[in-house]
Structures are given as C-alpha cells and as structure tokens.
Amino acid sequence: MHSHRHRGGQDHHGHSHVPQDGHGRAFAIGIALNLVFVAIEAGYGFWADSMALLSDAGHNLSDVLGLAIAWGAALLARRRPSERFTYGLRPSSILAALFNALLLLVAVGGIVWESIERLIVPAPVAAITMMVVAGVGIIVNGFTAFLFMGGQHDLNIRGAFLHMVADAAVSLGVVLGGLAILWTGAYWIDPVLSLIIAAVIVWSTWDLLKQSLTLSLQGVPRGIAVPEVRKALEALPGVARVHHLHVWAVSTTEAALTAHLVMPQGHPGDRFLAEAQRELKNHFGIGHSTLQIEIHRPGAHDHGPECPLEDYEHAPEGHNHGGHPHHHGPSPLSPQ
Numbered sequence: 001m002h003s004h005r006h007r008g009g010q011d012h013h014g015h016s017h018v019p020q021d022g023h024g025r026a027f028a029i030g031i032a033l034n035l036v037f038v039a040i041e042a043g044y045g046f047w048a049d050s051m052a053l054l055s056d057a058g059h060n061l062s063d064v065l066g067l068a069i070a071w072g073a074a075l076l077a078r079r080r081p082s083e084r085f086t087y088g089l090r091p092s093s094i095l096a097a098l099f100n101a102l103l104l105l106v107a108v109g110g111i112v113w114e115s116i117e118r119l120i121v122p123a124p125v126a127a128i129t130m131m132v133v134a135g136v137g138i139i140v141n142g143f144t145a146f147l148f149m150g151g152q153h154d155l156n157i158r159g160a161f162l163h164m165v166a167d168a169a170v171s172l173g174v175v176l177g178g179l180a181i182l183w184t185g186a187y188w189i190d191p192v193l194s195l196i197i198a199a200v201i202v203w204s205t206w207d208l209l210k211q212s213l214t215l216s217l218q219g220v221p222r223g224i225a226v227p228e229v230r231k232a233l234e235a236l237p238g239v240a241r242v243h244h245l246h247v248w249a250v251s252t253t254e255a256a257l258t259a260h261l262v263m264p265q266g267h268p269g270d271r272f273l274a275e276a277q278r279e280l281k282n283h284f285g286i287g288h289s290t291l292q293i294e295i296h297r298p299g300a301h302d303h304g305p306e307c308p309l310e311d312y313e314h315a316p317e318g319h320n321h322g323g324h325p326h327h328h329g330p331s332p333l334s335p336q
Helices: 022-049 051-076 092-120 127-145 153-186 189-216 225-234 270-284
Strands: 241-247 254-261 286-294
Touching: 022 051, 022 127, 022 153, 051 092, 051 127, 051 153, 051 189, 051 254, 092 153, 092 189, 127 153, 153 189, 225 254, 225 270, 270 286
Parallel strands: 254 286
Antiparallel strands: 241 254
16 A cells, blocks of 8 residues: 655646756856856966866866756756656756765866975976965855855855855965965965865765765765654554665655554555645655555564565465465566
C-alpha cells in the first residue's frame, strides 16, 4: 500500500516544485564585473610581470566560469518535471556545484606549477601596479560577494559567495605582498604569495567539493541526521517500526525522503500522511516525502526485520503475504 501526498493538499501534477531564482541579476552583475576585472588584471599582470596578479586573474576567471555554470544550473532548475525527467532538471544544480569545485582545483594546479618555476628563477615585479590592481580587485570581489550574501541556503549560491570572499581576501594579500616587495626588494615574495593564494583556494573549495560530491552520490544533505528522522517517524502514533528509510538531495536546496512505516492497526488515512510530511518539512527541511504504509501484524505472520513485501516475488505458488495476492504472468511493469 503506497501513499504519497504533497503538503498543502496538492497532487503531484499540480505541484511543480519550481524554485524561484532570485539571484539572476546578481549573477549577471557579478559575471560582467569580474570579466572586466579579469581582463584588466591579466593585462597588468603581464605588464608588471607579477605572478601573483596573473594567478589571481586565473582564479577570478575560474570563478567567472563557476558563476556562469551556477547561473545556468539555476535556470535549468526552473524547468518543469516531464515524463523523462520526473524531478525536472533541478539535480543539475548539484552537478554545477561539483564541476565548479573541480574547475577551481584545476586552476590551482596551474597556479602552483607557475609559482614554483618563478620561485626557482625570481623576476622583477612592478609592485605599485600590482598593489593598485589588487586594490580594485578587493572592491569588485567584495561587492560581488555582497550580491550573494542572502542565498546561503543554496549550495551554489553559497559557493559563489565563498569564492568572492576568498577572492577579496586574496586581493588584499596581493596588496600586502606588493607593499612587502617595495620595502624589502625581495622578488621571491611574489611567487610565494601565489602559493599562498593556491592554498586559500583549496581551503575555500574543499568543503564545496565534499558537499557537492556527497549530494551527487545521493548522500544525505548536511544538516539532516537520519537517526533523528527515524526517531521522529517512529514516534508517530500507530507506527511500530520504520525501515527502508532513504534521504537524498533533489537539488542544492531540496531534500527528498522515502520510508516504509509498519502500522499493524491499519492505514491511518490521508490526514496522518499530511501531518507526517508537515513534520518532516518543519523539523528537517525535507519538502518531498513518500511514505509507504505496511499493515504487518507480527502475531499473524512475522517476516522479521525485513520488509514483508520484499519476499513477495519469491513466494511459493499460492502463498499469500499479508493479504497481497500473488500475481501470475508478466508484471504490469514488464515489457509485453
């Protein structure tokens, strides 16, 4: 017996789960500003022969691509479900976050390679130019981070925010590095600063990589404890046992759940299901839940801890499991 009901009494076809994209303008402004700044920073980086500026320009370019990917995923996530993609294209936001993290790590590899070469053979650097351009970077990246400050619940938005904050911090480091070069005349500070930038990128990206990889493998989203969810479901009136409990991410902002509830006293009705799903939404942020009710009376026919419906296909001919008749012939889901 399968029961599925969306909160608010809406049926499956009338409830599209389409997220509202309130950051389209932020993405557009952020991409435009950072593209202009990347061109300026890269040009002055070559002119000043500053590895730190070139590294920061490469980092900013990867962030521009990351912003574009995240924006594209946000637009795809608004596509309505279809018969082929029953969740719509919302899972694309998870892939975007994962690709964004991998892109940043690839950029780190290039920065480290060039920095080590420059550390072996130091070259003169135009420190004042380096400081002025990096100062502009602090303003650009700080303003872009401000645009994404209000969307921390979304992994893609949070990733964009963290990258911009990291970029602003890196630009500040470049300003301080230029000042140190002016004071000491030690040109090796430039490649060392580039290696520090690489470390900052890895540090700021690692958590995003772990979370996006977990979600792409249908892992449990951060902030949801499965034992607590199980405990809450088992505390519902009439529930004797909960099993086959699965929680996964539909997108970077939405979680889904399926569970089997063993209720020996009989099916509790739609009101019970609506209240259970409301509890899951309010306490755990799980907005899409599917609950299967099993009328399993241990005294009559105990199948142990496993689902009584699992052995249905393997039952001997004529055997009846919990009042469910054994079908003969092809399954209605099998090709004819």
